[in-house]
Amino acid sequence: MKELKVIGVSRANKYSPNMVDKDAAIFNQVTEKLREKGWTVAVYSEEEFVKRNLTADVIYNMARDAQTLDSLCKLEDGGVMVINSGYGIKSCGRQQLTELFQKGGVPYPKSFIIATNVPFNENFYPCWFKRGDSQAVKKNDVSFVSSSEDANRILEDFQRRGIKTVVVSEHLIGDLVKFYGVQNTDFFDWYRSTPVTHSKFGLEVINGEPIGYEFDVKELRYWSDEAARILNVPIYGGDCVVAADGSFKIIDFNDWPSFSHCCDKAGVAIADCISGLVKKKFNYG
DSSP: OOOOOEEEEOOOGGGSTTTHHHHHHHHHHHHHHHHHTTOOEEEEOHHHHHHTTOOOSEEEEOOOOHHHHHHHHHHHHTTOEEESOHHHHHTTSHHHHHHHHHHHTOOOOOEEEEETTSOOOOOOOSEEEEESSSSOOSGGGEEEEOSHHHHHHHHHHHHHTTOOEEEEEEOOOSEEEEEEEETTSSOEEEEEOOTTSOOSSOGGGGTOSOOOOOOOHHHHHHHHHHHHHHHTOSEEEEEEEEOTTSOEEEEEEEESOOOTTSHHHHHHHHHHHHHHHHHHHHOOO
């Protein structure tokens, strides 16, 4: 049969805060593994992809820019296979994610959505303020809030930056656990995060050193896969907080993270996931 046209779209550097090299590493690893399978793959930056108005039979991507996502969604509407889906990536914005998780029953902190142009008068401290329109790009897109003074100062900053809504989430006490998964594969990885673990913004210091609370990893994987299904992002990662009784709540969920803790294994799994989805749709590979 005719060879499929396959394009990979890397992530623009501004959407990889403190993680440019690590995001590039997992993207390159997946590209290499697909080529080892015999695929011919053309790779483009987000800017080049949009500027050249490119299309293909299959597009795998780590895109985050709004213009890129709009282009991917239009291509999906026209029948192009896009992994992760542009619509799915958009659904990882904090407000939409919160609404979908609450509707879908995903273990999630008590949360509600507020406008940034209204003073915060709730007695809900300590808590977290997270920009509602997207995932975090800058450190102050996610802020720990312990007082009304903190709250209204942060709201003013959001409003000044053109951010109209904020997700307010309860602060949870327990071990911070980071996890990574790829649907339709055997891959699932996790570890307890510490204040010295490399991260985008260093917010792990709020929860401190992990205690080592036991929890059901199979249950975490079940809810992680369910969250990925709800959001439509088969390549995913996230954070949860494990309480002393072993219960957990997912506090963050991202499309195609850096997988820096497990890049080599993840690269193989992601390439297998992509090839499996392509084979299912096109009977190819």
